Amino acid sequence: MRHAYWRLCVFLLIAVWPLYWLYQAWAFALGPDPGKVLVERLGLGTLILLLITLCMTPLQKLSGWSGWIAVRRQLGLWCFAYGVLHLIAYAVFILGLDWSQLAVELQKRPYIIVGAIALFGLLLLAVTSNRYSQRRLGKSWKKLHRLIYLILPLGLLHMLWIVRADLEEWAVYAVIGGLLLMLRIPVVMRRIPRLKGRQAETSNKPEING
Ligand code: HEM
Numbered sequence: 467m468r469h470a471y472w473r474l475c476v477f478l479l480i481a482v483w484p485l486y487w488l489y490q491a492w493a494f495a496l497g498p499d500p501g502k503v504l505v506e507r508l509g510l511g512t513l514i515l516l517l518i519t520l521c522m523t524p525l526q527k528l529s530g531w532s533g534w535i536a537v538r539r540q541l542g543l544w545c546f547a548y549g550v551l552h553l554i555a556y557a558v559f560i561l562g563l564d565w566s567q568l569a570v571e572l573q574k575r576p577y578i579i580v581g582a583i584a585l586f587g588l589l590l591l592a593v594t595s596n597r598y599s600q601r602r603l604g605k606s607w608k609k610l611h612r613l614i615y616l617i618l619p620l621g622l623l624h625m626l627w628i629v630r631a632d633l634e635e636w637a638v639y640a641v642i643g644g645l646l647l648m649l650r651i652p653v654v655m656r657r658i659p660r661l662k663g664r665q666a667e668t669s670n671k672p673e674i675n676g
Pocket of ligand 1: 502505506507508509510511512513516549552553556560578581582583584585617620621622624625628629
């Protein structure tokens, strides 16, 4: 398999964080409310992984190196996995698995609905991120994967709702996200200089895959 070591490095680099945070929680190194910190770190991790996934195609175009595309699908699936862990951490540490509180929670924290829609979008991209789905869905596959234009703004809105006054960090993610979405517009994409002049190998490949 091409880029096997590179893929493995990316895998380990991303897999290690939730384990490290769990260890920190176990070692009382996450402050007085470790559950909330875990939820926040996993939420931020989901957003950052989404942005990193979206960087892969422009990076491949710029550098001509196919390694970026080789890890694109993995990154997208990790983004979804972090999202699921974020949801599980929320259910365990904030909701306390007390589902009778869910209706009250949704009123208290309406941003959860926005996060849930974004996560559902990520689920759709994850389950259709294989070649089989791409073949079966044909042209609709591309349309479906345009969901990314909705998922990223929803993720950003979800975060904005939470951080509210503390806008600086949010603005950084929003600007990066806006630029990455702009780069996906075909006219803009075609203008990216190719340093090594190689064709994009897999720009048509699954997008949560990258
Ligand atoms: C059912 C799905 C989701 C639920 C229930 C959920 C719930 C939450 C909760 C309870 C918080 C912490 C709020 C606090 O600090 O009081 C949070 C924070 C956050 N979530 Fe989600 N979320 C979901 C999906 C998502 C998705 C899909 C993304 C990214 C695309 C995301 C990104 C974030 C971010 C960036 C934060 C802020 C972290 C910080 O404060 O540094 N969430 N979410």
